Amino acid sequence: MIEFDHVSLSLGTFALRDVCLKIRKGDFYFILGPSGAGKTVLLEGIAGLHSPQSGRILLRGEDVAGIPPERRRISLVYQDYSLFPHMTVAKNIAFGLKMQKADRHTIERRVEDLLRAFDIGGLRDRRPLTLSGGEQQRVAIARALAVEPDILLLDEPFSALDPVSKEKLIEDLREIHRTRDLTIVQVTHAREEAMRLATRVAVIIDGVLVAEDGAEEIFNAPETCELARFVGIENILEGRIVSSSDHVVRVDTGAATIIAVSDLPEGEEVAACFRAEDVTLSLPGSSRSSARNTFEGTITGFTPMGPLMRVSIDCGFSLVATVLRDTVKEMGLSPGSRVSASVKASIIHLTVRTRVIGD
Amino acid sequence: MRTKHRLPDPCLISFSLIGGLIVGLTVLALLNIAVKELSDIPFLISTASDSDVINAIVVTMGAGLNAVLILLIIGTPLAYVLARTDFRGKGVVESLVDIPIMLPHTIAGILVYLLFMRRGLLGAPLYAAGFTFEDAYPGIVIAMLFVSAPYYINSVREGFEKVPVHLENVARTLGATRFQTFMRVVLPLSVRHIFNGSILAWGRAIGEFAAIIMIAYYPFVISTLIYYTFTTSGIKASSAVAFVMILACFAAFIILRLLTRYTGRYDDRV
Numbered sequence: 001m002i003e004f005d006h007v008s009l010s011l012g013t014f015a016l017r018d019v020c021l022k023i024r025k026g027d028f029y030f031i032l033g034p035s036g037a038g039k040t041v042l043l044e045g046i047a048g049l050h051s052p053q054s055g056r057i058l059l060r061g062e063d064v065a066g067i068p069p070e071r072r073r074i075s076l077v078y079q080d081y082s083l084f085p086h087m088t089v090a091k092n093i094a095f096g097l098k099m100q101k102a103d104r105h106t107i108e109r110r111v112e113d114l115l116r117a118f119d120i121g122g123l124r125d126r127r128p129l130t131l132s133g134g135e136q137q138r139v140a141i142a143r144a145l146a147v148e149p150d151i152l153l154l155d156e157p158f159s160a161l162d163p164v165s166k167e168k169l170i171e172d173l174r175e176i177h178r179t180r181d182l183t184i185v186q187v188t189h190a191r192e193e194a195m196r197l198a199t200r201v202a203v204i205i206d207g208v209l210v211a212e213d214g215a216e217e218i219f220n221a222p223e224t225c226e227l228a229r230f231v232g233i234e235n236i237l238e239g240r241i242v243s244s245s246d247h248v249v250r251v252d253t254g255a256a257t258i259i260a261v262s263d264l265p266e267g268e269e270v271a272a273c274f275r276a277e278d279v280t281l282s283l284p285g286s287s288r289s290s291a292r293n294t295f296e297g298t299i300t301g302f303t304p305m306g307p308l309m310r311v312s313i314d315c316g317f318s319l320v321a322t323v324l325r326d327t328v329k330e331m332g333l334s335p336g337s338r339v340s341a342s343v344k345a346s347i348i349h350l351t352v353r354t355r356v357i358g359d
Numbered sequence: 360m361r362t363k364h365r366l367p368d369p370c371l372i373s374f375s376l377i378g379g380l381i382v383g384l385t386v387l388a389l390l391n392i393a394v395k396e397l398s399d400i401p402f403l404i405s406t407a408s409d410s411d412v413i414n415a416i417v418v419t420m421g422a423g424l425n426a427v428l429i430l431l432i433i434g435t436p437l438a439y440v441l442a443r444t445d446f447r448g449k450g451v452v453e454s455l456v457d458i459p460i461m462l463p464h465t466i467a468g469i470l471v472y473l474l475f476m477r478r479g480l481l482g483a484p485l486y487a488a489g490f491t492f493e494d495a496y497p498g499i500v501i502a503m504l505f506v507s508a509p510y511y512i513n514s515v516r517e518g519f520e521k522v523p524v525h526l527e528n529v530a531r532t533l534g535a536t537r538f539q540t541f542m543r544v545v546l547p548l549s550v551r552h553i554f555n556g557s558i559l560a561w562g563r564a565i566g567e568f569a570a571i572i573m574i575a576y577y578p579f580v581i582s583t584l585i586y587y588t589f590t591t592s593g594i595k596a597s598s599a600v601a602f603v604m605i606l607a608c609f610a611a612f613i614i615l616r617l618l619t620r621y622t623g624r625y626d627d628r629v
Contacts, residue, residue: 047532069531076532082525086547095543096533147533 001025001183002046002151007055009045014038015207016045018055023185023200025150028177030198030215031187032230038207039187040079043153046185047076059151070099075144079156081136083128089139090115090124096147114142118172134165141172145180152176154186158193170196191232195219203227221349228273228351234320235279237272238353241265248345255317259292260348269353276310278347279321281339283331291342295319299337302328313341389605396602406599415584415600416607422496422580423564426503427557430511435553438512439541442519460509468573471502475574498575503564511560518552519545554619558612565608 002023009016016038023029033039044050045057048069056063064072075096083092090111097107115121118138128136137157144152157173158166174197177184188194194201198215211218211227222228228236239253244266251258251272258272282289284296297315304310309328313319319341333339396403406412441453459467475482475492482492492498522545530540546553568582576583581604589597 044528047528049528049531068536069528070534070536072532074532076529078525078529080523080525082523082529084526084530084544084548095530095535099530099534099539143529143533 001027001060002185003058003061005056005058007045007052007057009038009041009050009052009055010207011041011050014041016042016052016204017207019204019207019209021202021209021212023183025183026181027183027185028173028197028199029183029185030194030201031185031204032191032194032201032218033187033189033204034230035189039189039204040155042204043076043155043185043187046151046153047074048072073147073149074151074153075147075149076153077137077140077144077155077157079159081128081133081140083136083139083143085127085129088125088127089120089131092128092139093143093146095143100147110146114146118142132165133160134162134168137161137165137169138172141176145176150181150183152182152184154184156188157186158188158190173197191219191230203230205230222273222351224351225271225273225353228271228349232275233273233349234276235272235274237317239270239272241268241270249350251350253317256295256315258348259345260350261346262350264350264352270350271353273349273351274343274347276320276322277308278343279319280342281311281321281323281327281331281333282342284338284340289342290344292345293348294340294342296338296340299333299335299339301335313339315341392598392602392605396599402595403599403602406596407603411579411584412600412603415579415581416604418496418499418578419565419580419582419604420607420611422499422503423507423561425500426507426564427511427561429500429504430508430560431553431557434508434511434556435515438515439519439545441512442516443524456512457509459506464506464567464569465573467506468502468570471498471505471570472574475501492574494575494577496575496578499571499578499580502570502574503567506567506570507560507563510563511556514556514559515549515553518549518556521552522548550622554622558615 004019004021007016007019019042031039031042041050045052046059048064048067051065056065058064059067059072059074083089084095087095093111093114094107097110102110115124118141120135120138120142123131123135123139128139131139141157154173158169161169170193173184176182177197186193186197194215200213201215201218202212203210203218205226211223213223218227219231222231222233225236225238237251237253237256237258239251239258241249241262241264242252242257243250244262244264247261247263249260249262249264249266251260251270253272260272264270280289280291295313295315297313297319299311300314300318301312302309303312304325305322307325308322309325311321311323311328311333313321321341327333331339437456441449441456462470472479474480475485475498477483477486477491477493479492485492490497492501526544526548527540530544531537535543565581568580568586571580572583579587581600585597585600585604588600
């Protein structure tokens with residue numbers, strides 16, 4: 001559907017360097033990267049608002065170099081919604097259809113449908129600047145869908161929304177993606193959004209594509225330590241495989257030995273990655289668990305995260321676990337408490353450290 | 360400022376007093392002439408109804424309006440290009456636009472005269488085609504256009520720059536060409552700046568004297584008439600003409616402000 005063939009594109013301080021990627025029809029494709037990584041430029045490149053300095057952008061299999069944005073059938077929704085402030089909500093939604101010279105009847109009907117679908121009928125004659133952020137967002141998406149594009153580009157759509165509007169939008173987007181036969185490309189720096197919606201994910205750091213894969217692989221089996229860190233895996237322990245047999249390896253990190261499921265050979269330099277929420281805490285001396293890795297340590301600190309508590313533990317190396325706040329209370333944990341932290345061998349992902357980024 | 364200061368800020372007070380000097384000067388000057396002129400109402404009325412005075416005011420305001428209309432057509436596209444593009448030599452173009460602001464107006468007059476006189480580079484072929492600029496209405500318009508263009512272009516450009524580029528991008532992706540985007544998104548959102556630029560340019564144009572008399576001493580614009588009256592009949596006659604023009608200008612500006620009070624405002628909450 002959308003293909004980047006060695007695309008380099010720079011604009012002011014933003015730059016994409018030699019990016020290759022393939023977005024298939026029907027994907028809910030996330031482009032993930034830190035702020036200022038050139039993600040918006042990439043979307044504008046797809047929309048035809050900037051041309052690449054080198055490389056080709058292909059849409060529906062065709063090089064679109066000479067095709068202006070108005071003929072690409074791609075809708076773009078910006079982070080700031082960019083509603084036309086001098087038009088009412090209904091006129092905003094009708095704008096694209098008017099530009100495409102649809103007849104009045106069609107325009108009226110489709111605007112009505114969208115007002116209803118997004119539950120914004122009551123806002124019909126309001127001016128955009130009198131709406132809340134969530135309302136503006138819905139108008140912006142309705143306006144983008146009015147022209148029935150087959151590709152929808154979303155630039156950080158959640159960044160300015162309150163939690164309630166955000167949940168609603170996530171549901172709306174799921175629904176839109178499911179029912180409208182759309183390819184959606186969304187850029188964001190918040191990985192949580194991608195974890196909830198994406199079918200495929202590309203990670204762009206400093207204008208360079210560092211990974212592209214299915215959402216599952218990117219978040220749970222990242223290829224490099226950098227990527228693991230970027231997708232929010234907090235426990236990354238570097239070491240070397242000291243034994244490998246029957247799909248089980250032992251990794252010596254210097255401070256501990258970690259058992260993981262892998263086919264990597266002995267001698268390989270690896271990093272063992274596992275999420276804080278995959279660590280189970282228990283009081284020392286309690287009954288044995290099926291988890292193969294158990295480390296005893298001392299709690300060094302707590303960081304509240306909503307209903308959860310992030311627990312930092314010193315086991316001779318530092319380890320992070322997240323547990324429910326209530327659990328902390330029930331177990332009577334406090335800084336200085338001794339705990340055992342256990343992790344199942346099957347949940348640990350090993351990345352090979354010698355691998356070069358972007359390979 | 361409608362804010363009530365319970366404890367007046369000494370800095371703001373002293374700034375206001377200093378700033379008041381300039382406002383006070385204007386008020387004093389206006390009161391001074393008003394008191395003088397209003398003490399002889401019959402003379403003022405006879406001046407105001409003098410056909411030469413009325414003609415000069417009509418010619419001045421009309422030619423100014425004419426210059427602004429031309430600016431709307433040729434200045435607006437230039438302002439958009441300057442607002443939205445970056446090209447080699449843009450700095451040079453910007454300086455060229457600003458030149459009339461820097462130049463003494465007699466020099467502007469000579470430049471316009473040399474170009475548009477009967478034997479001038481543009482004046483000669485246009486004269487052959489039937490257009491005369493020397494001592495004619497078109498000459499006044501051209502001189503006014505030359506000196507007022509920078510005020511219009513810079514003001515409108517600033518307006519265009521304030522329209523978020525994202526709005527244009529969205530309009531494009533929704534199927535509007537660049538021109539349609541300009542007409543339906545950029546222009547409506549810049550109405551206030553276009554209006555303010557027009558007022559500035561118009562004010563500048565009707566105030567012009569030096570550049571105009573170089574190419575068109577006749578027909579009299581108001582400045583020429585005042586100067587002529589001053590040199591031939593003295594201060595009493597010329598200040599009466601001046602006062603009539605002051606009243607005409609006030610009336611015009613008040614009417615314009617009232618007419619466009621709500622134009623181009625989109626952020627008023629309901």
